Amino acid sequence: MDNKEILDTLKAAKQYLSRLKLLDNEIESAVKQIINTFEETEKNIHETFSNLKDSLVNILNKRENCLLDQAKKARKDGLAPLEECRIVILEKIETTNKLINIGNSVINGSSDNLDKFTKDACLLGSLPEVPELKEVPFISFHYEPTSEIEVKDILGQFGDVCRIAPIQITELIEKPGAILVEWQSIENEDRMTDIQEFRLQRAFGDVIMEKHLLVNFNDCYKGLETQFLVKDLQVDQPYSFRVCCKFEGTLEWSPWSLPQVSKTTLMPFSWKTHEDYFMSNDNKIAKPIKNSPRVLYSDGPQFCVGHSVEFTFLDVDPSDAIVGLASENHYNTFCDLNSAWENSFFINRNGRIFVDGVEKATRLSDFTTGLKVCFTCDLVNDQKVRVNIDSNDKRVTYDWLINPNSKMFFFLTIFFIELESNGGIIFFK
Structure with a gap:
């Protein structure tokens, strides 16, 4: 191998090494994406379930207290007339016992209380009306076992971990003063017919490099088209885009696609200044x-x-x-x-x-x-x-x-x- 061949080989080796490093950088970016999104997902899961637990405990405590209040009210409302009736009965028992004692003393030869006995004897024979047991409250707690099962089923299936969003942006094409955004399903092309609606959002700036810009995402399209022309954009200004979908029979939106950043270098259409x-x-x-x-x-x-x-x-x-x-x-x-x-x-x-x-x-x-x-x-x-x-x-x-x-x-x-x-x-x- 002469010097020229050696130099050519070295040149090819350097190019090959450069490409290998680029591939390694791509691998590193992919690894970072997996690790970063896992950490973010882990944090979201902990926060979501912590908030959900607090909310559920709060809801259950409120419901428990509400049911206890209802039971206490039913007890109070049921006891009130019975207690009033008992007071009347106890008064009559006391009066009747006194009458019996007076009567016994008269029988035993005492005539001092005969007039009182004769007078009080006319009070006998009137009994208070007491409700039957079937007419008074029989307090109990009831719930539908199926409701408990449904709640447990819902909680048992609450949330999901998505490896990758079902819709991804496939192309960003610059237009004069605008960007044409195109997207498609990455799971199954046949499932596109099951999609009820797409939702495209835009944010000013590069959200990949500047995470704080994520709060700036705003809706710019909802519908069934798989592309949309985002208009009125500044030239040479980066914009971030993401898309999600809603499948038929569901109320919730799918996870967002991986954000994509693009810009247009084409000036908006305009008229040439004319004196006429x-x-x-x-x-x-x-x-x-x-x-x-x-x-x-x-x-x-x-x-x-x-x-x-x-x-x-x-x-x-x-x-x-x-x-x-x-x-x-x-x-x-x-x-x-x-x-x-x-x-x-x-x-x-x-x-x-x-x-x-x-x-x-x-x-x-x-x-x-x-x-x-x-x-x-x-x-x-x-x-x-x-x-x-x-x-x-x-x-x-x-x-x-x-x-x-x-x-x-x-x-x-x-x-x-x-x-x-x-x-x-x-x-x-």
Whole structure:
């Protein structure tokens, strides 16, 4: 082996060693994740069961005292009339004993108390009414054994240790001013049909590096879709995401997925400053200030394959108007509505669609206040793209012969329109 071969071998060995160290770092991260999550889970179990024990003891003590109070009240309410009756009976017993003693003395020859005996003798014969035993309280404690069994069963199955959450984030795709979050079930794809709802949360910052940011998670989506475009994000700012689900027949949410951190480096869509238009809201609102304004373009070629742009019209001018896309290489050839529309894809006020200046047979709804028109662009091959236009719950699709690698401008004219960048979705309001 010559020196060159030795050097090549050493270079390959160093690269191999570097990769081994990277794998070892990944193993170390995995070990830390298991240990840290175990410690956190152990702490949560202890705290949860400690709180549960205290709560259960408190509940049982309250219930015991409540039942004892009920029993004491039943005893008091039952004894009160009996005690009153007994007082009357005891008084009559005492009176009757006195009468008997007086009577005995009269029989024995004493006539001093004869008048009193004769007078008190008329009190005999009246007995107090005493209730039968079946009419007085028979206090007892009763409970359903099945209830006790159910409580024990619930407590016996309380809680669960999950090795890994059933739903995990699979991809975070940056969009202009937004991030597209995608997720799926990792247990069983067939079980996806058993899912009642997904729940996506977002937090500002990196919760993996800064644990205290976990309290900042807030809901940003609930539904059955397995992806969601999180909008209105700051450029180059990290955001954390997590997702969980609710299975049919359950009320509780599943454990959260492993947090994922991402950011978008793509600037939000915005209009290019134009003297014919008044701009506001970070160039997201464009209002014409001339009777015949020139074409207004986006601030650079911001639209490309995989993006979507949605226009919402706040105020529709009665004159002719257009909104659409223009090729990066030809956008500045369009000066007004009379220009050639080669390398453009647009729809006009009457719902007529033009691709490279050729009108298509299908028509969409006329522009009206509040109408939304959405353009989406997908790759077909290295020579063309496929553009979808959605308007008023109707979609049309056409192939467009342009370079898929080139970016596009979106443009408009005539309208009072607001632009809200939503990571590939634009709103003109």
